[in-house]
Amino acid sequence: MNTRNLIGYNYLPENGKKFKALDPALGIDLPGEFYAASIAEADAAVNLADKAFVEYRSIDRNKKAAFLRSMADEMKAISDEIVERAMGESGLPAQRLQGELARTTNQLYMFADLLEEGSWVEAIIDTALPDRKPLPRIDIRKMMVPLGPAVVFGASNFPLAYSVAGGDTAAALAAGCPVIVKAHPAHPGTSALVAGAIKKAAEQHHMPEGIFSMLYDDGYAIGEALVKHPKTKIVTFTGSFKGGTALMKMARERNEPIPVFAEMGSINPIVLLPMALENRAEELAKIYGSITANAGQFCTKPGLLFAVKSAGLERFKKALSEGITNVNSATMLTPGIRSNFDKLSKDRLEEKAVSVIGQSDKLDKEKVNQGLAVITEISASAFLADKKYKEEVFGPYSMLVVADDITQLEQVVSSLQGQLTASVMAEKEELANYKQITDKLADLAGRVILNGPPTGVEVGNAIMHGGPFPATSDSRFTSVGTSSIKRFVRPVCWQNWSEDLLPDELKTDNPLNIWRLVNNNWTNK
Numbered sequence: 236m237n238t239r240n241l242i243g244y245n246y247l248p249e250n251g252k253k254f255k256a257l258d259p260a261l262g263i264d265l266p267g268e269f270y271a272a273s274i275a276e277a278d279a280a281v282n283l284a285d286k287a288f289v290e291y292r293s294i295d296r297n298k299k300a301a302f303l304r305s306m307a308d309e310m311k312a313i314s315d316e317i318v319e320r321a322m323g324e325s326g327l328p329a330q331r332l333q334g335e336l337a338r339t340t341n342q343l344y345m346f347a348d349l350l351e352e353g354s355w356v357e358a359i360i361d362t363a364l365p366d367r368k369p370l371p372r373i374d375i376r377k378m379m380v381p382l383g384p385a386v387v388f389g390a391s392n393f394p395l396a397y398s399v400a401g402g403d404t405a406a407a408l409a410a411g412c413p414v415i416v417k418a419h420p421a422h423p424g425t426s427a428l429v430a431g432a433i434k435k436a437a438e439q440h441h442m443p444e445g446i447f448s449m450l451y452d453d454g455y456a457i458g459e460a461l462v463k464h465p466k467t468k469i470v471t472f473t474g475s476f477k478g479g480t481a482l483m484k485m486a487r488e489r490n491e492p493i494p495v496f497a498e499m500g501s502i503n504p505i506v507l508l509p510m511a512l513e514n515r516a517e518e519l520a521k522i523y524g525s526i527t528a529n530a531g532q533f534c535t536k537p538g539l540l541f542a543v544k545s546a547g548l549e550r551f552k553k554a555l556s557e558g559i560t561n562v563n564s565a566t567m568l569t570p571g572i573r574s575n576f577d578k579l580s581k582d583r584l585e586e587k588a589v590s591v592i593g594q595s596d597k598l599d600k601e602k603v604n605q606g607l608a609v610i611t612e613i614s615a616s617a618f619l620a621d622k623k624y625k626e627e628v629f630g631p632y633s634m635l636v637v638a639d640d641i642t643q644l645e646q647v648v649s650s651l652q653g654q655l656t657a658s659v660m661a662e663k664e665e666l667a668n669y670k671q672i673t674d675k676l677a678d679l680a681g682r683v684i685l686n687g688p689p690t691g692v693e694v695g696n697a698i699m700h701g702g703p704f705p706a707t708s709d710s711r712f713t714s715v716g717t718s719s720i721k722r723f724v725r726p727v728c729w730q731n732w733s734e735d736l737l738p739d740e741l742k743t744d745n746p747l748n749i750w751r752l753v754n755n756n757w758t759n760k
């Protein structure tokens with residue numbers, strides 16, 4: 236494992252402040268030394284990416300697809316090493332990381348297929364109508380083009396799927412944008428292994444040097460320099476509200492403001508309707524599994540449950556209490572994330588208005604940095620009185636908000652801010668009576684779920700992982716699935732250019748099997 240900063244094909248000398256990776260479960264340092272990059276190195280990485288962009292954007296789409304597939308293959312070739320190191324650095328179990336690695340490589344294959352199919356460029360062709368009356372129409376053709384160098388901040392909670400070769404990197408490279416990753420300091424060794432795999436794939440396919448770089452940081456200086464660099468054209472981020480909004484501000488204040496696609500947290504409300512509670516309270520209580528999976532460190536963890544007082548709700552609470560008490564504690568990703576979780580959950584538990592439905596007592600004494608699962612309860616009126624209850628508690632925590640009646644339930648749902656997901660547990664026949672609530676859920680979230688947990692995000696073509704602020708910085712875009720490529724492109728139209736001068740995708744007679752609009756008729760020729 237080469238642990239140094241990587242710019243293009245070159246590992247940098249061992250300069251900068253040294254740091255080590257921590258095993259959060261045992262509280263000990265892991266092997267390997269890492270070095271914070273310098274501002275000059277950040278500058279060099281973006282300049283090289285900008286140079287690479289000129290060549291990379293026009294490389295044949297099949298070649299780009301082959302490169303993405305090789306990235307996945309190279310990761311698979313060292314999968315055991317990646318999983319072992321990621322386990323050490325994150326405290327996440329092997330099975331979760333094996334699944335995450337499969338998701339990461341499948342994402343790369345999926346984007347390779349998308350490139351070969353080609354329709355994502357959204358080629359639209361309005362051929363000239365010289366005889367149109369009263370005025371002739373000129374030939375205009377539009378398609379998506381890449382934005383330029385992308386800065387990707389690796390996320391702490393997905394050391395593979397939202398990190399060095401994660402969804403953001405895959406989508407950016409597929410779109411034609413070179414990538415500079417700011418590695419998350421919680422998993423530098425995992426990042427090094429994955430960066431090595433990308434470097435190998437890039438070299439095999441003779442990709443322009445600078446197509447990919449990865450830098451470490453000792454604080455915020457490198458992240459800031461990358462966002463502020465005049466040649467950076469787009470930033471993606473997954474993490475805290477504070478971090479995401481700081482990057483948004485930096486990007487907005489540049490001479491040339493650029494888009495920041497920040498995913499900053501969500502409480503993923505679940506509304507439990509009366510008939511469903513009456514019919515299957517005990518089954519619904521199994522939601523504690525979604526609240527506590529991987530120590531609740533998912534952006535889609537359900538952090539708020541809403542219901543109206545009823546006998547069914549009492550049965551639900553009893554089953555929830557029994558379930559949560561038996562949940563084993565799990566290692567949290569970093570001591571910082573654990574202490575943040577302890578602080579926020581303690582803060583809520585100390586409030587008079589808050590009572591405990593259930594709390595796990597299964598602490599693993601062999602390990603440190605454990606998060607103990609807890610579910611609390613509050614009345615709707617107390618919930619409405621303090622906005623802190625609407626903030627994310629990242630970790631194995633959730634709160635049940637109990638309303639006196641449906642009007643109050645509507646009131647609490649209406650008070651919520653933007654979310655990644657919103658769920659409703661309901662019998663089909665009762666849904667029509669709660670249309671106001673379900674419409675509101677669709678207004679505030681990017682994914683609206685009926686009778687299912689929000690965790691477990693399907694990576695596909697129809698998925699939407701993004702929602703109104705503050706869940707994400709731009710609710711029009713998803714950060715998961717093939718549509719996430721749209722964050723890295725912009726539309727350009729060519730007016731009055733002859734066929735021979737146009738990009739291939741915009742030629743009416745080109746052999747690519749791409750669906751396009753020609754003279755207002757969709758055609759695949």
Ligand code: NAP
Nearest residue numbers: 391419452454455458459474475478481500534572575629
């Ligand atoms: P974070 O503190 O937001 O950091 C994420 C990345 O952004 C790190 O690489 C960090 O740099 C960088 N960064 C943060 N603020 C910055 C700034 N002002 N300027 C430049 N770079 C900046 O997130 P985290 O470390 O993953 O976890 C902290 C908290 O974030 C958690 O306790 C949780 O509340 C939240 N979180 C939420 C989700 C979610 O999906 N909902 C996921 C992860 C985290 P350095 O660390 O290198 O200094």
